[in-house]
Amino acid sequence: MYQKSVRVAAIHDLSGVGRCSLSVILPTLSAQGIQVCPVPTAILSTHTGGFGDVAMRDLTDYIMPALEHYQRLNYSFDCIYSGFLASKEQVDHCLNFFEYYKDSLKVVDPVMADHGKPYKTCTDELRKGMSKLVAIADIITPNITEAAMLLGENPLQPDLSSQQMKSFLVRLSELGPKIVVITSVYSDGHYYNIGYEHDHSKFWKVPYNIINASYPGTGDVFASVLTGSILRGDSLPIAMNRATAFLETAIKTTYSYSTDVRDGIMLENCLDFLISNPTLCDYEQL
Numbered sequence: 230m231y232q233k234s235v236r237v238a239a240i241h242d243l244s245g246v247g248r249c250s251l252s253v254i255l256p257t258l259s260a261q262g263i264q265v266c267p268v269p270t271a272i273l274s275t276h277t278g279g280f281g282d283v284a285m286r287d288l289t290d291y292i293m294p295a296l297e298h299y300q301r302l303n304y305s306f307d308c309i310y311s312g313f314l315a316s317k318e319q320v321d322h323c324l325n326f327f328e329y330y331k332d333s334l335k336v337v338d339p340v341m342a343d344h345g346k347p348y349k350t351c352t353d354e355l356r357k358g359m360s361k362l363v364a365i366a367d368i369i370t371p372n373i374t375e376a377a378m379l380l381g382e383n384p385l386q387p388d389l390s391s392q393q394m395k396s397f398l399v400r401l402s403e404l405g406p407k408i409v410v411i412t413s414v415y416s417d418g419h420y421y422n423i424g425y426e427h428d429h430s431k432f433w434k435v436p437y438n439i440i441n442a443s444y445p446g447t448g449d450v451f452a453s454v455l456t457g458s459i460l461r462g463d464s465l466p467i468a469m470n471r472a473t474a475f476l477e478t479a480i481k482t483t484y485s486y487s488t489d490v491r492d493g494i495m496l497e498n499c500l501d502f503l504i505s506n507p508t509l510c511d512y513e514q515l
């Protein structure tokens with residue numbers, strides 16, 4: 230019997246080395262039983278985090294013809310999921326995707342920055358464009374630096390109280406998305422991924438242990454596991470739990486091998502966790 234799989238159009242770059250963007254989004258969602266249709270925004274030899282001069286081909290003029298082809302085919306997607314964009318023009322192309330597939334789940338990962346600093350490729354215009362995408366999204370998944378940038382606050386955020394965490398979540402939701410998840414939030418000696426569901430007025434947090442290394446691509450993996458989990462019907466706190474637990478496993482596995490951090494997390498060693506899809510319930514209310 231033919232079983233239709235859940236299908237996602239993933240609008241992200243393809244970086245050859247460094248395990249980020251489509252290189253991790255494809256296996257992560259596939260292991261969760263989701264079909265990924267990549268719409269590459271750019272092709273890069275490596276990510277932009279520490280490998281020196283990158284060979285890059287900007288694919289700005291590819292996205293609209295790809296959308297037009299899918300329109301001619303009357304092809305459907307259950308979810309449109311955008312991330313790293315290579316130019317400000319790509320914001321409008323993503324908006325066209327989101328507008329055409331208006332009944333699909335709209336996930337925007339506003340990839341712009343980390344650890345208090347914008348990525349080299351993040352211009353002021355791209356930052357403004359990301360706010361437009363956030364405004365039409367159902368779900369957004371910024372890290373704390375990106376969350377602060379979207380709200381016009383200092384990208385370097387200090388220790389946050391529960392009230393401040395809730396304020397971040399609510400103010401981002403007021404920009405448009407009904408579900409907001411912020412990663413890498415530091416509060417009172419612990420790290421958390423935090424979330425908010427506007428429709429249920431519920432706040433969630435999932436704590437995690439931090440290790441002394443920072444790997445690229447972890448935000449992409451987090452957002453992909455979260456998206457896959459929600460598309461499979463999990464609740465928001467369980468999806469946050471699954472994404473956090475998977476990353477904790479993958480990061481600790483990688484750290485044990487003392488690899489070059491620029492190579493990212495050893496995803497391929499850990500995919501069994503996503504395939505077996507264990508029952509989880511380790512979340513807290515914020």
Ligand code: PXL
Nearest residue numbers: 242249250276277278313446
């Ligand atoms: O993981 C975010 C990301 C995506 N794509 C490219 C990047 C980065 C982060 O550095 O450089 C090209």
